[in-house]
Amino acid sequence: MRIGITFNLKDEISPASVLNSEYIEEFDKTETIDAICDVLQKNGYETVRLGSGIEIAEKIKKEKVNFVFNIAEGYGGRNRESYVPSVLEMLDVPYSGSDPLTLGLTLDKIETKKVAFHAGIPTPxxxxxxxxxxxxxxxxxxxxxxxxxxxxxxxxxxxxxxxxxxxxxxxxxxxxxxxxxxxxxxxxxxYIKGREVTAGVIGNNTPRVLGLMEIVNKSGPDEDFFYSLEVKKDWERLVDYISPPRINRLLDKRIRHYALTAFKEFGCRDIARIDFRISRNGQIFLLEVNPLPGLSPEYADLVIMSRKVGVDYEDLILSILHSAFSRYGFVDRREINAKGGINYETI
Structure with missing residues (x-):
């Protein structure tokens, strides 16, 4: 089975062409794509690096890709994360992760708050x-x-x-x-004075919380500490990641409830990371729903959390893949050619 990987690379953007130095923050390093390919190849899949440009449609046809593992962020605009999945749906190519509507909706923080409100999930x-x-x-x-x-x-x-x-x-x-x-x-x-906790959720019709992780100031407790761009860039020096977080069972249960509710209400599929702020009196506030979480084996929050709860990188990637397979009725990699894939003669 041939699995295509869709992605955006930091290295593909020339520094001279970047008007805003933050432009490539969401994009991946080559090492992340290497790591995902290594896991898939180790488990018997052929991999094809597709990128995310308009040429992916032709590449999918040429390389006879049966399935796509999508981590592409897209270029520009609030619908940028939806571009690649939209192309894949037009081509009737099965893929991992959430659909275009969910990706567009959750990238917009204002629309996210509106949906959360109607779902009974508190936001600031x-x-x-x-x-x-x-x-x-x-x-x-x-x-x-x-x-x-x-x-x-x-x-x-x-x-x-x-x-x-x-x-x-x-x-x-x-x-x-x-x-x-x-x-x-x-x-x-x-601004919610307090603590920052993120939840990893995996699955589809019956999703489960992979784990919870608190993001804390390495220098000590600080209710004014938050995950700014400067902090993320210097995370090894400034941040400690604690999983499970140091919270009571009732608060743990409530965070998990809100995480699963958000996952379902926003129509997330396969994997998502959901971020919360916990006030000093224990109130929970949703900050963000991320159905396209980073998968860097080095610094991605979801990957760090997974390791801390005993799920190694290979198992995480395969869990995402198998969750996606289950949506298409693929039992294992040998069945995808029979049940899915593309009629290349009609493209």
């Missing part, structure tokens, strides 16, 4: 700033606040300075984001 109070004229409405929120681009991932646009404690700092932060990300609004949330 917020306002949307589309221009500096919208700032007066933010006065209804309680400081400290935090500013974020509306549809970026990997902490892009979220800096140590994004946590603001007064109107002047808010105006400076909002203006900077509107200038740096001119085609999207700024999300302004009430």
């Amino acid at each position: 109070r917020y306002k949307v700033v589309r221009s500096m004229e919208d700032l007066p409405a933010v006065s209804r929120l309680r400081y400290p606040l935090i500013t974020k681009p509306a549809w970026e991932g990997s902490s892009k646009g979220i800096y140590n300075s994004s946590r603001v404690c007064d109107q002047k700092a808010l105006a400076e932060s909002a203006r900077a984001l509107l200038e740096k990300y001119p085609n999207q609004p700024v999300l302004v949330e009430e």
Whole structure:
């Protein structure tokens, strides 16, 4: 069976062409693609590196790909994560991970909050700033606040300075984001003093929580510590990852409940990482649903969590793959050619 890998590489973007140095934060290193291919090849699959450009349709036909393992982030716009899955669905090619609707919906933090509200999942109070004229409405929120681009991932646009404690700092932060990300609004949330916990969820009709992990300041307890871009870039020096997190059983159970509820409500498939903020009095707030979590064997949160709960990298990748196979009715790799795949004569 031939499995294609769709992805975006940091190395494919020339530094001279990058107007915004954060542009490639979501993209993968070659080592991640190597690691995924190694796991698949070790387990008897042939692999084809497809990338994520418009040429993937021709590559799929030429290489006779039967299935796609998708980790492509896409280029530009709030629907960028949906581009590759949309092409795969047009070609009727089975693939891993969530569908275009889920990927587009969850990348947009504003739309995510709306769906979460209707699902009964708490999120921090917020306002949307589309221009500096919208700032007066933010006065209804309680400081400290935090500013974020509306549809970026990997902490892009979220800096140590994004946590603001007064109107002047808010105006400076909002203006900077509107200038740096001119085609999207700024999300302004009430900052939740407390702890940050992420949940890994895997499966489909009956998903299960892979594990919970707390992200903490290596220097010690700090309720004002959050996962900014600067922190993520210097994670080895600044961050400790604790799994299972140091929380009571009731709080653990409630986080798991919200994680599974979010996974189902947003239509996630196969794998997702869901991030929460826990207030000092134990209230749980959803921050983000990520149905396209990083899979770097070195620094991805989901991979670090998996190792801490006893699931090695190979088992994690195969669990994602087998979960996807189950959606298409593939029992094992020998059946995909009979039950699925592509009629190459009609493309």
